[in-house]
Amino acid sequence: MKKKVLLDKKAVDRTITRITHEILEKNEGSEALSLIGIRTRGVYLANRIQEKIRNVEGTSLPFGVLDITLYRDDISKLKWPEVKKTEIPFDVNNMTVILVDDVLHTGRTIRAAIDAIIDLGRPKKIQLAVLVDRGDRELPIHPDYAGIVCPVNENEEVLVRMSEIDGKEEVVIVKT
Amino acid sequence: MNWKRKDLLDIRDLSKEEMLFILDTAESFKDISKREIKKVPTLRGKTVITLFYEPSTRTRTSFEIAAKRLSADTINISANTSSATKGESLKDTARNLESMRPDAIVIRHSMPGAPHMLARILDSSIINGGDGSHEHPTQALLDLFTIREKKGRTDGLKIVMVGDIAHSRVARSNIFSLKNFGNEVICCGPPTMIPPHIETLGVHVEYDLEKAVRNADVIMMLRIQKERGGTKYIPSTKEYSTLYGLTKKHVDRAADDVIVMHPGPMNRGIEIMDEVADGPSSVILDQVENGVAVRMAILYLLIGGEP
Amino acid sequence: MKTLIRGGHLIDPKTSRDGIYDILIEDSVIREVSDAIRKTDGKTQVVDASGCIVAPGLIDVHCHLREPGFEYKETILTGTSAAVRGGFTTIVCMANTDPVNDSRSVTEFIIDKARTEGKCKVLPCGAITRGLKGEELAEIGEMFSAGIIAISDDGRSVRNAGLMRKALEYAKTFKIPVISHCEDTMLSGGYVHEGTASLLNGLEGIPAIAEELMVQRDIAIARYVDAPIHITHISTGGSVDIIQTARKTFRKVACDTCPHYFSLTDEATLTFDTNTKVNPPLRSGKDVEAIKEGLRKGVIDIIATDHAPHEYTSKDVEFDLATFGISGFETAFALSLNLVREGVLDMAELLKKMTANPAKLLGVDSGTIAEGAPADIIIFDPDREWTVDRNLFLSKGKNTPFHGAALRGRNLFTMVDGKIMFNELK
Numbered sequence: 001m002k003k004k005v006l007l008d009k010k011a012v013d014r015t016i017t018r019i020t021h022e023i024l025e026k027n028e029g030s031e032a033l034s035l036i037g038i039r040t041r042g043v044y045l046a047n048r049i050q051e052k053i054r055n056v057e058g059t060s061l062p063f064g065v066l067d068i069t070l071y072r073d074d075i076s077k078l079k080w081p082e083v084k085k086t087e088i089p090f091d092v093n094n095m096t097v098i099l100v101d102d103v104l105h106t107g108r109t110i111r112a113a114i115d116a117i118i119d120l121g122r123p124k125k126i127q128l129a130v131l132v133d134r135g136d137r138e139l140p141i142h143p144d145y146a147g148i149v150c151p152v153n154e155n156e157e158v159l160v161r162m163s164e165i166d167g168k169e170e171v172v173i174v175k176t
Numbered sequence: 177m178n179w180k181r182k183d184l185l186d187i188r189d190l191s192k193e194e195m196l197f198i199l200d201t202a203e204s205f206k207d208i209s210k211r212e213i214k215k216v217p218t219l220r221g222k223t224v225i226t227l228f229y230e231p232s233t234r235t236r237t238s239f240e241i242a243a244k245r246l247s248a249d250t251i252n253i254s255a256n257t258s259s260a261t262k263g264e265s266l267k268d269t270a271r272n273l274e275s276m277r278p279d280a281i282v283i284r285h286s287m288p289g290a291p292h293m294l295a296r297i298l299d300s301s302i303i304n305g306g307d308g309s310h311e312h313p314t315q316a317l318l319d320l321f322t323i324r325e326k327k328g329r330t331d332g333l334k335i336v337m338v339g340d341i342a343h344s345r346v347a348r349s350n351i352f353s354l355k356n357f358g359n360e361v362i363c364c365g366p367p368t369m370i371p372p373h374i375e376t377l378g379v380h381v382e383y384d385l386e387k388a389v390r391n392a393d394v395i396m397m398l399r400i401q402k403e404r405g406g407t408k409y410i411p412s413t414k415e416y417s418t419l420y421g422l423t424k425k426h427v428d429r430a431a432d433d434v435i436v437m438h439p440g441p442m443n444r445g446i447e448i449m450d451e452v453a454d455g456p457s458s459v460i461l462d463q464v465e466n467g468v469a470v471r472m473a474i475l476y477l478l479i480g481g482e483p
Numbered sequence: 484m485k486t487l488i489r490g491g492h493l494i495d496p497k498t499s500r501d502g503i504y505d506i507l508i509e510d511s512v513i514r515e516v517s518d519a520i521r522k523t524d525g526k527t528q529v530v531d532a533s534g535c536i537v538a539p540g541l542i543d544v545h546c547h548l549r550e551p552g553f554e555y556k557e558t559i560l561t562g563t564s565a566a567v568r569g570g571f572t573t574i575v576c577m578a579n580t581d582p583v584n585d586s587r588s589v590t591e592f593i594i595d596k597a598r599t600e601g602k603c604k605v606l607p608c609g610a611i612t613r614g615l616k617g618e619e620l621a622e623i624g625e626m627f628s629a630g631i632i633a634i635s636d637d638g639r640s641v642r643n644a645g646l647m648r649k650a651l652e653y654a655k656t657f658k659i660p661v662i663s664h665c666e667d668t669m670l671s672g673g674y675v676h677e678g679t680a681s682l683l684n685g686l687e688g689i690p691a692i693a694e695e696l697m698v699q700r701d702i703a704i705a706r707y708v709d710a711p712i713h714i715t716h717i718s719t720g721g722s723v724d725i726i727q728t729a730r731k732t733f734r735k736v737a738c739d740t741c742p743h744y745f746s747l748t749d750e751a752t753l754t755f756d757t758n759t760k761v762n763p764p765l766r767s768g769k770d771v772e773a774i775k776e777g778l779r780k781g782v783i784d785i786i787a788t789d790h791a792p793h794e795y796t797s798k799d800v801e802f803d804l805a806t807f808g809i810s811g812f813e814t815a816f817a818l819s820l821n822l823v824r825e826g827v828l829d830m831a832e833l834l835k836k837m838t839a840n841p842a843k844l845l846g847v848d849s850g851t852i853a854e855g856a857p858a859d860i861i862i863f864d865p866d867r868e869w870t871v872d873r874n875l876f877l878s879k880g881k882n883t884p885f886h887g888a889a890l891r892g893r894n895l896f897t898m899v900d901g902k903i904m905f906n907e908l909k
Binding site: 188265267287288290293307372376377 | 677678679681682683684685686687690754755799800801802803804
């Protein structure tokens with residue numbers, strides 16, 4: 001399997017740092033901000049952002065984990081996807097929620113995530129942060145913060161590897 | 177875990193892995209019932225029929241709420257309102273219902289094997305909501321869920337079941353699941369309510385309730401099944417109550433952190449005294465709450481994905 | 484009209500013949516049995532039985548033909564067609580028709596119908612009590628003069644012990660066997676054997692003692708009035724023991740069992756297949772072994788079918804609601820041949836329990852291949868493998884728990900009174 005490295009470990013870190021700063025800049029600080037990571041790798045990305053904001057602002061943002069399985073629009077076509085827990089231990093009402101995922105593609109995951117969050121309350125704003133925007137959207141969804149924008153061919157796949165679960169850290173394109 | 181079942185007919189058929197998978201899935205669903213918007217769109221467009229040939233409030237309501245929280249449409253049919261009284265056979269009723277293309281049918285019936293018969297002839301997923309004296313698999317799963325929640329484990333426990341073991345589908349299903357996990361199960365009740373050969377299931381029999389409950393981690397009370405002729409087996413409910421009614425004195429003999437369970441509906445003052453039913457050891461209302469989560473998990477696993 | 488059955492391996496338990504013989508039949512009677520019959524005139528029909536076993540036609544002391552009254556379950560025509568295919572040339576049909584065979588007119592109807600439409604000999608069994616109600620004796624003498632061969636209230640016991648006593652006494656006049664279905668309904672009332680399987684499937688049980696208590700009672704009554712008694716379709720080890728013990732001091736006790744009681748255990752009911760619902764119920768593995776042992780030791784004299792055909796819809800319901808019974812004619816012999824392969828019985832012993840012994844019980848002259856005997860003959864291949872397909876049954880009753888089972892041994896040819904009624908020989 002051929003692969004092309006888009007970001008190596010250092011570049012991943014630099015990109016997350018940049019996204020963090022953009023978030024703080026756009027929201028003029030960290031007040032009323034919260035982070036929700038979409039399982040699985042969005043959670044680790046959101047973790048990193050939380051860490052970086054703590055370093056910069058000295059505050060620890062409310063943090064949540066979202067499993068979108070129950071909100072998917074293709075559930076009946078899947079072979080019993082395992083449901084994992086959604087853990088959002090704070091009140092989303094009137095919060096600015098930064099929704100974090102690794103790769104933005106069709107936009108369907110984000111649609112499901114937005115629905116899931118809205119079932120929990122009425123946030124003031126929901127913003128979207130992704131490490132990679134690979135294009136080819138099927139829904140009118142656009143990221144507020146994108147690490148890199150990288151259109152790929154149909155027969156290619158973008159993989160984000162995070163050291164927490166993949167043992168190494170990089171963003172690669174592989175031919176499928 | 178690769179879930180492959182179309183139907184949920186009996187506990188005896190399920191592996192430990194399958195049971196734990198259902199319990200784990202149920203954990204994810206439990207939170208939904210605590211939210212303000214107690215609904216997810218997962219089973220939108222799916223239809224669940226509850227077909228009840230026996231009266232039931234708890235199980236039926238629990239299934240209905242579970243289905244609705246997953247956005248499925250539910251239709252309830254009970255024997256006294258359906259054509260059952262006009263002499264239509266179960267098979268014909270089921271075939272007629274299937275023509276309306278439900279995704280799942282929850283059936284409760286007074287005769288063992290009725291759900292199995294439907295499973296053989298219908299494409300819909302069949303869920304056994306209790307078949308005569310045979311099984312009540314969703315009850316056993318919610319009991320296991322409650323035990324795990326309260327005790328932190330599903331094995332190595334001393335569990336005492338008290339009542340009409342012979343005619344109780346709840347007892348049967350629970351014996352199958354709890355023995356599968358390697359628990360010590362003691363059946364206690366008048367000898368007329370203990371079926372012959374019960375020891376082949378790996379359980380112990382103790383006729384004396386005071387002895388049976390000693391050091392018990394879990395006490396499961398069973399309902400005196402008046403509708404199943406349960407009173408044929410004892411001289412009177414008064415005498416039964418004297419011998420097998422669970423009192424605080426019994427609970428005090430059990431382990432300090434004993435939990436007392438009852439599948440409901442309770443005959444207060446007969447098999448269980450108020451002081452126990454409403455006491456600190458009682459987890460009876462937790463069972464009801466967990467029932468919804470477990471049934472959501474079962475509906476999700478049976479009709480959520482591609483068959 | 485002459486027929487010569489040539490080259491087959493004849494096994495006739497009654498005459499103890501066991502070897503290659505030729506058999507010459509003239510009209511309805513066996514004329515000659517010898518090593519080699521060479522001379523035949525051109526008009527003699529020759530049947531080549533080489534490679535097969537030739538035996539007397541099987542005699543079934545217990546079946547249900549359902550006519551009159553339940554023609555949607557079986558008729559005399561379909562029932563006897565199934566019987567001859569299964570190797571039976573004489574069958575005894577029970578009285579639980581509608582109307583019940585408790586009077587001369589019903590007996591005559593069955594005999595007339597069987598004479599015109601039947602494929603084999605049909606011997607009606609009359610009721611012991613009027614309407615099988617267990618209240619008063621039926622007109623046994625009237626039925627006897629019309630042609631009944633035995634009496635039985637099969638399907639239930641005569642609950643009133645005093646009435647059973649009178650029946651046993653009264654039947655002595657006619658020297659016909661009293662066939663007793665043993666079941667204490669105060670103890671039964673369930674649907675499957677009470678044992679480990681009923682513990683698992685939650686179906687209401689029928690304990691072994693429901694049968695055994697009644698076996699005890701009926702033998703005690705028979706002994707008291709010194710009358711012969713035949714206990715039908717025994718299914719438990721306890722019944723075998725009781726009969727074995729009783730026989731030591733009272734010879735007039737005989738009994739039969741059916742192929743399902745030595746072929747299947749109560750485990751078969753775990754799938755809720757209503758075709759496994761039969762009365763008495765399929766018993767435990769221990770009972771099955773004891774039944775085989777009873778056959779081996781000779782406590783059980785006879786293998787009967789209890790062929791109980793039912794229409795599809797009566798089995799296509801909840802287990803509790805399904806009718807009891809197994810359609811047995813077309814599988815009984817193959818299942819019984821398993822006993823030979825398992826070493827329980829040798830071939831001659833098995834055939835004896837299906838020919839000579841039932842003939843003796845009924846007092847008929849068939850059940851043997853000997854000069855002068857009626858030409859009731861079967862030719863079968865004990866090793867022919869086949870798969871049970873209930874849809875191919877000639878019986879209207881497709882209710883068999885053996886559908887799809889691979890069996891060995893198959894009847895290929897049936898002659899009744901010199902007429903070929905079934906022929907699958909190539």
